[in-house]
Amino acid sequence: MGFELDNRKKRILQAVIKDYITTAEPVGSRTIARKYGLGVSPATIRNEMADLEEMGFLEQPHTSAGRIPTERGYRYYVDCLMQKEELSFNEEDLIQREYRSKIDDVGQVIHITGQLLSQLTSYTAVVQKPKMGFSSFKNIQLIGMDKERAILIAVMDNGIVQHRMIEVPGSITGNDLAAISAVLNAKLSGFTMESIKNTLIKEIYIELARYRRTLDMVLDVLRFSLASDNDDKIYLGGLFNILNQPEFQNVEKLKTLLGLLEQENLLSNLMAADPSASGVTVRIGGEISYQGMQDCSMVMAIYGVKGQTIGSLGVLGPTRMDYAKVISVVEYMTRKLSFALENIFKGLVDKEVRF
Amino acid sequence: MGFELDNRKKRILQAVIKDYITTAEPVGSRTIARKYGLGVSPATIRNEMADLEEMGFLEQPHTSAGRIPTERGYRYYVDCLMQKEELSFNEEDLIQREYRSKIDDVGQVIHITGQLLSQLTSYTAVVQKPKMGFSSFKNIQLIGMDKERAILIAVMDNGIVQHRMIEVPGSITGNDLAAISAVLNAKLSGFTMESIKNTLIKEIYIELARYRRTLDMVLDVLRFSLASDNDDKIYLGGLFNILNQPEFQNVEKLKTLLGLLEQENLLSNLMAADPSASGVTVRIGGEISYQGMQDCSMVMAIYGVKGQTIGSLGVLGPTRMDYAKVISVVEYMTRKLSFALENIFKGLVDKEVRF
DNA sequence: GTTAGCACTCCCATATATTGAGTGCTAACA
DNA sequence: TGTTAGCACTCAATATATGGGAGTGCTAAC
CATH class of the missing domain: 3.30.390.60 (Heat-inducible transcription repressor hrca homolog; domain 3)
Structure with a gap:
């Protein structure tokens, strides 16, 4: 991470990644010059991109194609370049409404959370059900x-x-x-x-x-x-969103991925393997060490009640994922979920108990 | 159905269908002559096949290809030609073992039934959960x-x-x-x-x-x-078996079908629309009247307790489905499921009740 | 340091053979 | 009359050219 890129390189890297995230096509110097007003010519951008490639942030699928980000490129983007994207009023409103009705039952809260996660991101949501250890x-x-x-x-x-x-x-x-x-x-x-x-x-x-x-x-x-x-039970939401991703138009790939997602224990490991981190964790491509998920990224966070971790939730999508959006959504939903559970527990613990 | 085919035509039709079911490739006269010993030359078989095509039992994807069955062909096969395929000892044993352990809980019984159905047929199982109306x-x-x-x-x-x-x-x-x-x-x-x-x-x-x-x-x-x-809750087993069918290697088709299967109420209609029939019902291709399921067939039956229908179960696969196998499995599993439920109910109704 | 220009690369889409499985028809045979 | 060998024909599928076109790297000039 010790690297520092000069300002222009940063802007170019950012432009490439943003463009690739939306188009899923390799990005050329011309496109950058046209769409992202950097005030320099394609030739200059080419030079910079060559540098970025040498540094390992970009790569070319083949000689005469544009550039696509490497995992390292995404990592740098997530850590240093990206700016979070606040949820729109409509989105917050939707969340509010969905939660309101189903606020009583833990199962329902988990369900809604998963649905919202997948709906808001268009990727697949993975929500671990709360560990029972801490409930009495x-x-x-x-x-x-x-x-x-x-x-x-x-x-x-x-x-x-x-x-x-x-x-x-x-x-x-x-x-x-x-x-x-x-x-x-x-x-x-x-x-x-x-x-x-x-x-x-x-x-x-x-x-x-x-x-x-x-x-x-x-x-x-x-x-x-x-x-x-x-414990270890997992709710998957928007599983079929995968079908809309251009990187999974290939049935063989689909089969591999869906095969993995079918295995609850594997998912469980995936969601659990994050003891230290606080806040949102992003795992990009190979950072997920499962065979067959190299093309995926995972954005996850842990949720809990009264400082106690009781589960985790996340979003799984292609490495070419809209990190800015997804991270914001995961962050927001984690707070929402923790809050909702906190409420259920509080209602039960603080108030007079009757039987 | 008034048609009667002469013996040789029957044998040829049967051969074409059997071969197509296993290979998913159009079947030529040569193949029939070689693999299925009918004692006649390819030329004769060609003549017969031309007749069968004219009668609407076979069709050609294009002029110079072999024949594939039409829906009518499958229908005739199912009604008149096919002979049921008994389950093997291993299969019956598997079923026995799976049921033994989970025999107490209705939910588990449904779950196991669905799993077995999909496992034994390699297609997708659809099991309607028991209607609650009759339980007290x-x-x-x-x-x-x-x-x-x-x-x-x-x-x-x-x-x-x-x-x-x-x-x-x-x-x-x-x-x-x-x-x-x-x-x-x-x-x-x-x-x-x-x-x-x-x-x-x-x-x-x-x-x-x-x-x-x-x-x-x-x-x-x-x-x-x-x-x-x-009511109307449906358990789907082996959903991803669809991915192995050559007719669903196309992601667009997959998306359509999975989209349909996601809609519980649609499935519910599909499973319910069979008031009169007793025993196993087979719906082939267009006989399922849902847009996007024209390439599928459904083999289903109703299960119940004490003569009361309380649900139905079935197997959904491509029209090119191994009907002989599937029908046997559905029949067998229907008996098993009814029997298991009968047992649960009996235990509860006949014996002394304690509280 | 930046940029125009240009030769070069390589994917992709299109057009053009080539192949081969399978047919229908005809004519000969039992 | 039913069966079969033979043969010309059809047409998808597979290979094999061909021509853009998008994009690059390099060079030389500004």
């Missing part, structure tokens, strides 16, 4: 279904409701289930999944010694199955 | 979240659990919610959403006169929101 139990119910089965329902303080069918001994009655529910509620509500301690579990076992077999299953589900269920 | 309430819970909100949880007798956040007056306490829940359970459990009668509702209002405002919301959700939620 609000209510636990065991409901009998038939002689050998019951449904365990857990309501979390972030409004997420999860349920699992579990098998129980035939001898257990509806009253037994109610008794177990009562104790579980008394002991566990307010605690996060992660913070269920052994002492607590011992207490429960003592109090419900009779139901050992059933408890084994219930606690297992509560501690491991439910917790891991939502 | 098993348990209803209102759980307070904060001062103004509560979660309504409804467990249905088919194991589906649904929930909604609702707003309640700030004056309502946890005890109030419990009281409401108790009455709702007493009055409604065992009833289907569709059969909640006005007399029943009146009874509830009388018993819970104090909670009028809250009840309005709750009953509204129970009767309309929850019921309609699951």
